[in-house]
Amino acid sequence: MQKGIFISVEGPDGAGKTSVITQLLPRLADYGKVVTTREPGGVPIAEKIREVILNPEHTGMDDKTELLLYIAARRQHLKERIEPALEAGNILLVDRFIDSSVAYQGFGRGLNPADIDWLNHFATDGLVPDLTLYFDIDVEEGLARIAQTRGHEVNRLDMESLGLHQRVREGYLSILNKQPDRLVKIDASQPLEQVVADAWSVIETRFFKD
Template identity: 50%
Template sequence: MSGLFITFEGGEGAGKTTVLQQVKEKFEQDGMQVIATREPGGSVIAEKVRDVILDPLHTEMDARTEALLYAAARRQHLVETVIPHVKKGGIVLCDRFVDSSLVYQGVARGIGIDEVLQLNLFATEGMMPDLTLYFDVKPEVGLARIAEHKGREFNRLDQESIAFHHKVRKAYLHLQEREPKRIHTIDASEQIGDVLTKSLQEIQAFMEKKTT
């Protein structure tokens, strides 16, 4: 099988990072060549950009500056981590990608989806995921999970209002309607075991379809 690029998307506290790691472990047990990575980050340079973007002290950061920094980190991450692994026939599981920028900067920050999309198409040279799992949960539930999770990093996005997070969820649902073949919705309000099972089913069905 040729390589696969699968992204995990969702609002704060949706549980996508936990599920991604569990999917990786399952694939490794099955003998698959798989890596887990994240955005912003996923390479030495991109991780340094991540520190700048998510620093809780950088509250004065302009929305367009933020969008540009995300795109810059994404480019470096792609060329250093994602593309080489996919070219070798491996599976890349990525925590966030372009859809996050469309939602957070394009909609929630008010820059515009098309404007942010054009910026990111330049950064990625048009590369998009083969499959995207969107973990849907009400913002109140996701933020409550974060409050209970003491070990999670506190970043600048955690300081946003509940109205901001509602915009994020609405934008994700809109993107799923625009690209139903690529973006598959997972009910993230369920127990983590059920969410994992559904995620694996979605990925397996996609992989089987891809090989037929």
């Protein structure tokens, strides 16, 4: 069975992940079939869970409830989207994966990282991306980008305190420090063209250069 390439993309809110992914697609397509997806979501059941998580009316959601909803969405996404794409030998590009739970619910919410690691392993059967691109940006700059691009559309996480978003960034930097072989830091404060160029350089060097 041929195994595909699994690349996840992570970063604080406003890091510009979606824009970079869009511009990476035609370059990746030169090397095989590309499948893109996101978390939470990517498949119908997980998209329904996403709606519950991000609904701005759900301000009373308990932190552990939030975590478990993300984990449930991840499991369904894995079975319906991620595993089939990899088994077919595709290049899989996922907007957020296991590291988001560690950064947001672990560092951001203060939940036990060991519990999150266990739940992630349980949900994914231990699957880990071949490469994770971490797009780093100052929290205030990232939130300003969101306010500018989304206009009046606000989800529940956008309503969180600046402190939470700062802890999330600290969480990502901690993961980067612990797993430098898998995670590669990209400066997302640069112009989009340079961010894309840096991201592509990492991908090309890792997978497509002899």
